[in-house]
Amino acid sequence: MADHSQDDAAVHFALSISTVQRMCKAIGFKRPIGAKTKSSPHRPQHPAPDWFRREASTMTRAEACQRAGVSQSTIDRWMREAGVRCNVLRGFSYRRQNAVPVRMADMSLAGRAADFLRPRWPNHRCDEDGQQNFNGRYWRFGTAILTADEVIERAKRRGFDSDAWMRIAA
16 A cells, blocks of 8 residues: 555555545555655556647647646646646637626615615516616515615614715815
């Protein structure tokens, strides 16, 4: 066991990996820190093909995987061994995909009051049945459906000041 991996022992004794791990734990076997094991004979490591060093920097990891017919971990190993990097940005977009359409801010007094409450009390505009409607006349706070005046009152009780912008601008 000192020179071989637990995978090798499992194959040699026809046991599962978990059984070998339990046996090693039961007998108190611990591999010394930094000890190297021989590579497993049933998991050969594929050497990098001739084209890899020349062309890997012009393609993405996915393209290299597809061309070589190996996994990404193998491509990563080949890159370390060859000292090259795949083109990671090609075909990649940093553009954020929005889950919901972005709407203009509701600048009405009730809309600003709802925005003030939104960090702690999620809410949205709705119709009188409680169904989401960006042009609705009501707001839904959990199960409560409120009118514009009720939203403004609720926000004022929690510290909303509708005229704060006038004092800041002055």
